Amino acid sequence: MIAPEKYQDLSPREAIAYQKELRALINLQELDKPIRYIAGADISFNKYEETVYAGIVILTYPDLIVIEEATAISSTTFPYLSGLLAFREIPALLEAFKKLKQLPDVMVLDGQGIAHERRLGIATHFGLLTDIPSIGSAKSRLHGLYEEPGSKPFDKTPLLSKQETLGFAFRSKAKCKPIFVSPGHKISLNQSVEIIKNCITKYRIPEPTRLAHLLVNRIRIEHKLKV
DNA sequence: GCGACAG
């Protein structure tokens, strides 16, 4: 295992080799425990700067009432490379995660779960490190082929890689582009979409990650003015 | 070599 604090020092080829190792540990069994708390996690940053703002919001489920927020301001030198997003964002997310008083039963990350060339999207990677069930909810596709889902809310089509279903193109709202939902770790394909479905209220983006996104942008702006 | 490419 590689300590997340050392991710910054990895070369892209070492990061890819690590993903191939972690792949063997993925568990896509049903989450049998009831869900009381769900979390959303996200990162924000200013272009050209190394500072990253991480945030996690905990909400009750299925009522979606916010009960806790944790943030961390950190810095990254690992560049954004398609397929290696986790190495750039996870260290800061873990810092925020450690500050939580109430651990969530499941976490939603902004990005892919197993809908990734090596099945190691950021949601899967984060789930493996924390041992918390996780789901990936991305605003665009990274890996896998799909047919455009129907136009009605909650219509969905499978995201396929060869014969394997990695997730779904999910129409969260009518007249909006679909989002891409895939299981991360310790949760099943169908449970992932079902849970995300229960987190859609008035917007295209599910509440956990939508609120986490608002949170990290808030702290980024305030930090930018203060310093 | 060409095209794809989460945030």
Added chain:
DNA sequence: ATCTTGTCGC
């Protein structure tokens, strides 16, 4: 991802 106001469509 972030930078940004108004504006077109339902």
